[in-house]
Each structure stands twice: as structure tokens, then as C-alpha cells.
Amino acid sequence: MEDAKEDLGHRVWIQAEQRAAQGGVLFVRELGVKLAARHAEAADRVREYERQLAHVVRVLALTPGRDSLVQLLQLLEESQSAGGPGLLPPFVASLLAEHQQVDDLASIDFDRRGWNRLTELRACLFHELVVRGVEVEKSSPLHSWSLRRPAWHALSWLPGRRSEFEVGLNVAVDFPSRSISGSARGASTGLPDTGRMDPPTPRRSERLSLRDTATVDVHETIVAAVQAGGWGDCAAWVFMLDEPIAPDRVPALLPTLPMRCVDGLGPMDRFEVALRPAAEIWRLLFGTASMGGMYGSGVHGAYGRLWAWKSMAGLSGASADASAEEVEEQARRSTWFHFQADADWFHNDIDADYGIAALSPDRSRIAVLAATDAD
Structure with missing residues (x-):
């Protein structure tokens, strides 16, 4: 399959150059029109796959339990190349903080033995939990991770505990409420x-x-x-x-x-x-x-x-x-x-x-x- 793609690309380059040199610029333009149409079709398919994948991620994140959490993290670990707003670590971390148990998140996501490619998700999730009132010192995995947070990360500037300004946050008002089918907010x-x-x-x-x-x-x-x-x-x-x-x-x-x-x-x-x-x-x-x-x-x-x-x-x-x-x-x-x-x-x-x-x-x-x- 990869050879076929490379051969197609090679033939397009050769044909475009040869026809242009022979004065066949109309052929070159029509070739470009066909490629543009195929590109638009492929882009639509990519966006549709992103929407479908984002829905799968949302379902797993919003389904409480250790099993769904493990499967979600495994999916994210194996799908680093996938994009789209529904797959970005800040959003996924927010969903997890809202719907999963803190003990499960601490023991599974912050286990240093796994999920080596989920540093950004872990950094976001840590601060989602802190700002929602989780006392990091009372959780060994969270406390351990707070001591070894990557210093290069922008979020590492933030304190690892809630400040006096943040104590008054109300989970029902200051955070969105999400379900499988939609969301609401009240700020x-x-x-x-x-x-x-x-x-x-x-x-x-x-x-x-x-x-x-x-x-x-x-x-x-x-x-x-x-x-x-x-x-x-x-x-x-x-x-x-x-x-x-x-x-x-x-x-x-x-x-x-x-x-x-x-x-x-x-x-x-x-x-x-x-x-x-x-x-x-x-x-x-x-x-x-x-x-x-x-x-x-x-x-x-x-x-x-x-x-x-x-x-x-x-x-x-x-x-x-x-x-x-x-x-x-x-x-x-x-x-x-x-x-x-x-x-x-x-x-x-x-x-x-x-x-x-x-x-x-x-x-x-x-x-x-x-x-x-x-x-």
C-alpha cells in the first residue's frame, strides 16, 4: 500500500512536469482539480473519524469505573497521532476529573510504571483535581507525582495545593457539567x-x-x-x-x-x-x-x-x-x-x-x- 502511494505521487509529479513542458497546461489544471477533490474528500473522512473517536473517548471517560479508565488510558497511549478537540488532554482530563473516582485516577493514571506517553494528560488532570478540592497530600500517588512534576511544563508554575482564592470554587457552578449527549455551565x-x-x-x-x-x-x-x-x-x-x-x-x-x-x-x-x-x-x-x-x-x-x-x-x-x-x-x-x-x-x-x-x-x-x- 505504501509503495502504491509513493508510485502515485511519482506519476503525478512526472505527468505534471512533462505535460507542462509540452504546453498541456489544461491537463495540469484538470489534474490539480482532481487532486483537490480527493483532498477535500479525505479531509472530510478524517474529520468524521475524529468525531467518532472523540465520542468513543467521551463514553469511556464518562463511564465511571476502573475498567473503563484503564481502557481509555490504553487507547490514548496507543493513539498519539490522532487529533481533534475532543481528544486534547485538557478536555479529557476535565472529563475524568468530573466523572471518575479520585482514588481510581490516583492509583491508575499516576502510577509511574505505566502510561509513559500521557505526560500532558497527567499534568492537566493533576491540576483539575487540585482546583476541585482534592487534597494531594492525602494521596500517595498524587503527592509523589507533585514532587516530581516536570519543571519544564507550563503548569508546573502553579502551586500544588489550592490557594485561599480557590477554596471558594463551587463544583456545581464554576465547572461544566457534561453527559454523553451534551453539557451545561453556570458561571x-x-x-x-x-x-x-x-x-x-x-x-x-x-x-x-x-x-x-x-x-x-x-x-x-x-x-x-x-x-x-x-x-x-x-x-x-x-x-x-x-x-x-x-x-x-x-x-x-x-x-x-x-x-x-x-x-x-x-x-x-x-x-x-x-x-x-x-x-x-x-x-x-x-x-x-x-x-x-x-x-x-x-x-x-x-x-x-x-x-x-x-x-x-x-x-x-x-x-x-x-x-x-x-x-x-x-x-x-x-x-x-x-x-x-x-x-x-x-x-x-x-x-x-x-x-x-x-x-x-x-x-x-x-x-x-x-x-x-x-x-
Whole structure:
């Protein structure tokens, strides 16, 4: 069969070159049309095989029990060349964390004697379990793997235990619910009633002359969670203040900053803002990255955790080389705000717009993230 393929390829090359040299360019074009049609047919067949294989993987992942888990891992170990979104390790790990018993996952998937080609799946699954509240120290296989996680892997930057920001995650709300036939999710970006600090109207309409100091790297770090979640648009700004300000002055200051997300906001237009705990901001960013927007499924729990942390790092002003523990401390000492507005930039669809502002611990730096997922 392989010889036949090589012979066909050789004949196509020879025929195309010979006919073109003889002036038969029409023949060459028709040859190309036939090849393009065969390519499209083969691509359709590949996509159909990917869909079918993804369904088989989903059935095994969602069928609780050691037997189905072993068969799934064996299938993935033997099918490394297969592609498609339904086969990506972050997605499969998320399914396993939702439907399989922790003890089974720990004793089977994290057994160092097997599954040598499933490092990415194992890395994702570890953080799916951590962020869902599994205490790694109480499981010998998980604890052992946490001590020998590959240092080169991006997820190794994350802490091997849940931070104080992550403890409040609710499995029923902050994670998707999947079945054989579909899925549902319940994360919300709405502004809470508690902690409201809406500035009185009419507000001042003139803009401050502050300059956005966000570098390209800082901007990309701040918007990391939104971009990972595949939202429609996002932007970030960083402003260094002339003097430190008290947190209660931030709500009135935000609409006056030179930011696109408040363009067109009149002195009487809606601008709502609430003081939020750092944990709630992290939760909002995690939902954005892990479950995605209206037209995507996000990057799931493990990488959702990573990009939520990175956005928190950029917003709080942590150094580029800060550890997760250092980012957590910087974020804990910062003051966090959540806002929404009837400005031109936002579309004000339900759960499709939000703004986040962070006042640094020294109260002289304000960083802002604005996100929208509407068309």
C-alpha cells in the first residue's frame, strides 16, 4: 500500500512536469482539480473519524469505573497521532476529573510504571483535581507525582495545593457539567449587590491626562485569561498615579481614565462598580478562561487555572518572574473592583461584559481589564 502511494505521487509529479513542458497546461489544471477533490474528500473522512473517536473517548471517560479508565488510558497511549478537540488532554482530563473516582485516577493514571506517553494528560488532570478540592497530600500517588512534576511544563508554575482564592470554587457552578449527549455551565459575570460603590451622578465628564504605561508583556499578561477563553474582545491599561489614593476614591476615578472601555460614557449613563474580594476576581477570571465565552468551551480547569493566575499577576503588578506564592501575596494586598458600564465599548448582554480594576498595595498604580464577548 505504501509503495502504491509513493508510485502515485511519482506519476503525478512526472505527468505534471512533462505535460507542462509540452504546453498541456489544461491537463495540469484538470489534474490539480482532481487532486483537490480527493483532498477535500479525505479531509472530510478524517474529520468524521475524529468525531467518532472523540465520542468513543467521551463514553469511556464518562463511564465511571476502573475498567473503563484503564481502557481509555490504553487507547490514548496507543493513539498519539490522532487529533481533534475532543481528544486534547485538557478536555479529557476535565472529563475524568468530573466523572471518575479520585482514588481510581490516583492509583491508575499516576502510577509511574505505566502510561509513559500521557505526560500532558497527567499534568492537566493533576491540576483539575487540585482546583476541585482534592487534597494531594492525602494521596500517595498524587503527592509523589507533585514532587516530581516536570519543571519544564507550563503548569508546573502553579502551586500544588489550592490557594485561599480557590477554596471558594463551587463544583456545581464554576465547572461544566457534561453527559454523553451534551453539557451545561453556570458561571456568571454579573455584578453583585454587595460591596456596591457606584459613584453619584452626574459624574465629571472630563478625562484625566494620565498615560497608559502598560508594556506589551504586561498587557498580554493581564488579558491572558480572556484570550484563553476565546472571548470576543479585551483590553488592558495601567496607570501610575501622581499620588497614592484611598480605595474609596477609585470608583469615581475609573470613568475619568483615558480608556476605550469608557468612551461615550456620559455623566448620567450607568456606571456600576463593586468592591470585590480577590478570591471573587480570581473566580471570575477562572470561569472566563476555563469555560470560555458564548462560542467556545475554554481551556478547561488546568489551563484555566494557569491563565487566571497570570491575569491576577498582571493586574496586581507582580514582577514577571514572581512565583505563584508571590502573586498570591501581591493580589491579597491589592484592592479589587468589578465594574460595568453603558459605554460604547461594552454590549451589555447578560454575562458577556465586565471590567476589573486593581489598586496596588501602595495605592499608586491602577490596572484595568475590560472584556466583552458579544458580537
